[in-house]
Amino acid sequence: MGYTLQFGAIWASFDKLMSGLAIGLGLAIAAVAIGTCFGLLAAFASVGLSRIGRMIVTCYVMVIRNLPLLVLVLLVYFALPQAGIRLDKYESFIGALALYSGAYLTEVFRAGLTAVPKGVVEAARAIGLTRIQTNVFVTAPIMLRNALPSLGNTFIGMFKDSSIAAAIAIPELTFQARKINVDTFRVVETWIVASGLYIAACFAIASLLRRLERRFPKF
Amino acid sequence: MENVQPLLEIRGLHKHFGSVEVLKGVDLTLRRGEVVSIIGSSGSGKTTLLRCVNLLEEFQDGDIVLDGETIGYSIVNGRRHRLRDRELSRQRSMTGMVFQSFNLFPHLTAAGNVMLGLRKVRRFGKEEARSIAERWLSRVGLASRSDHYPSQLSGGQQQRVAIARALAMDPKLVLLDEVTSALDPELVQEVLNTVKGIADDGATLLIVTHEMRFARDVSHRVVFMDQGQVVEDAPPAEIFGNSRSQRLAEFLRNTRT
Numbered sequence: 085m086g087y088t089l090q091f092g093a094i095w096a097s098f099d100k101l102m103s104g105l106a107i108g109l110g111l112a113i114a115a116v117a118i119g120t121c122f123g124l125l126a127a128f129a130s131v132g133l134s135r136i137g138r139m140i141v142t143c144y145v146m147v148i149r150n151l152p153l154l155v156l157v158l159l160v161y162f163a164l165p166q167a168g169i170r171l172d173k174y175e176s177f178i179g180a181l182a183l184y185s186g187a188y189l190t191e192v193f194r195a196g197l198t199a200v201p202k203g204v205v206e207a208a209r210a211i212g213l214t215r216i217q218t219n220v221f222v223t224a225p226i227m228l229r230n231a232l233p234s235l236g237n238t239f240i241g242m243f244k245d246s247s248i249a250a251a252i253a254i255p256e257l258t259f260q261a262r263k264i265n266v267d268t269f270r271v272v273e274t275w276i277v278a279s280g281l282y283i284a285a286c287f288a289i290a291s292l293l294r295r296l297e298r299r300f301p302k303f
Numbered sequence: 304m305e306n307v308q309p310l311l312e313i314r315g316l317h318k319h320f321g322s323v324e325v326l327k328g329v330d331l332t333l334r335r336g337e338v339v340s341i342i343g344s345s346g347s348g349k350t351t352l353l354r355c356v357n358l359l360e361e362f363q364d365g366d367i368v369l370d371g372e373t374i375g376y377s378i379v380n381g382r383r384h385r386l387r388d389r390e391l392s393r394q395r396s397m398t399g400m401v402f403q404s405f406n407l408f409p410h411l412t413a414a415g416n417v418m419l420g421l422r423k424v425r426r427f428g429k430e431e432a433r434s435i436a437e438r439w440l441s442r443v444g445l446a447s448r449s450d451h452y453p454s455q456l457s458g459g460q461q462q463r464v465a466i467a468r469a470l471a472m473d474p475k476l477v478l479l480d481e482v483t484s485a486l487d488p489e490l491v492q493e494v495l496n497t498v499k500g501i502a503d504d505g506a507t508l509l510i511v512t513h514e515m516r517f518a519r520d521v522s523h524r525v526v527f528m529d530q531g532q533v534v535e536d537a538p539p540a541e542i543f544g545n546s547r548s549q550r551l552a553e554f555l556r557n558t559r560t
């Protein structure tokens with residue numbers, strides 16, 4: 085006996101899936117934007133002069149990398165209100181994903197930093213730039229270009245991980261798909277369409293990023 | 304009275320890396336407008352000396368006085384303290400440094416390389432910085448290359464951009480560390496000519512070089528270093544004439560072959 089695929093009911097709710105996709109993208113963009121700030125600060129601290137700074141970064145990266153994202157999301161969602169910090173579920177999820185991506189980006193940026201030639205940094209110091217100016221105007225731009233491909237991959241990873249927001253009832257793509265399942269019972273069709281959307285979106289992001297990389301040629 | 308006070312005075316400079324003593328009490332004086340070349344065998348401490356003057360290295364004892372200001376350290380209650388980053392940066396901006404390996408900023412164009420220090424250290428506006436940069440790039444013969452990135456330039460052109468970058472800051476003193484050693488032989492002369500040009504314009508230069516003929520042609524004085532010490536300090540005619548010390552004679556014999 086065969087299962088006959090019927091997509092009709094899915095197309096009727098296609099706009100919900102698309103709005104779910106948009107929410108997922110929005111969550112990923114916000115989280116990676118904030119995570120990039122965390123990652124930059126942490127990467128510079130990890131090669132910086134302050135020993136306490138280096139220790140904090142080591143702990144941050146170690147804790148986050150050993151924690152499943154779902155657990156981190158639930159922890160932030162349920163624990164912060166107990167600590168008196170009121171966040172809506174979007175803010176809480178973006179915060180968790182930012183922490184998560186920040187730890188991975190720390191590694192990405194640290195690798196990018198070690199690839200910045202020492203002599204170039206010394207040249208910046210030699211013309212009288214302060215340590216901070218050197219970081220901002222010389223080290224960071226070179227490092228970001230080194231890190232661009234990995235940064236793109238991390239972004240795609242975070243977009244896929246935005247599906248975990250379904251666990252706290254954020255109406256992104258996975259959540260919408262589950263809802264359509266309940267309403268239509270076309271379970272297989274729904275997941276086929278949802279998968280197609282994830283794949284198409286990731287593919288589109290990847291080709292955008294490739295274009296960006298070409299805009300900024302390797303040195 | 305200006306000639307009384309030297310522009311750069313290094314007194315009893317001691318520097319060690321861990322337990323290895325690299326500079327063992329170096330004394331050296333430069334007057335304004337003077338061109339001094341340092342020669343000496345590999346490992347004698349020439350690069351380290353320049354890096355101390357530009358405060359890229361710390362040193363353990365001695366003084367470096369630039370235009371009347373003791374740089375790098377302050378003495379408080381008889382103890383030496385390394386100055387703060389901001390202060391060190393200000394003092395570094397008074398000397399220019401040209402490196403053996405160019406070290407251009409790869410993400411900036413030739414003009415951008417020259418402009419960065421003008422904008423962020425000298426605080427010039429964008430237009431003014433650009434016009435100073437263009438002027439220096441044409442001075443080193445690269446007017447048409449100002450929008451090229453370092454990766455689009457030959458080694459000789461990159462080194463000339465580096466020279467423009469150092470000189471545009473209007474430093475009191477320019478340090479040049481084997482600026483032609485990393486170049487293909489056919490590109491050496493264009494860079495040496497550029498250095499000769501700025502020397503003729505009256506810049507004060509401290510040059511580490513293995514180009515003996517260049518040292519003889521361009522310098523007012525030549526300093527021979529050996530094992531972390533200044534062994535000879537004399538006009539080129541004397542250094543390359545009847546060499547007095549045996550170590551210098553030996554060094555010159557080895558480099559001429």
Ligand SMILES: Nc1ncnc2c1ncn2[C@@H]1O[C@H](COP(=O)(O)OP(=O)(O)OP(=O)(O)O)[C@@H](O)[C@H]1O
Nearest residue numbers: 320323325343344345346347348349350351352481
């Ligand atoms: N960062 C460092 N750590 C430890 N030792 C160093 C360091 N830099 C230089 N040295 C040592 O100091 C000594 C002098 O080095 P320096 O580079 O000043 O010599 P140099 O005269 O410039 O030689 P060359 O002609 O080969 O450039 C060498 O023995 C070198 O091994």
Ligand SMILES: [Mg+2]
Nearest residue numbers: 349350351481
């Ligand atoms: Mg050297």
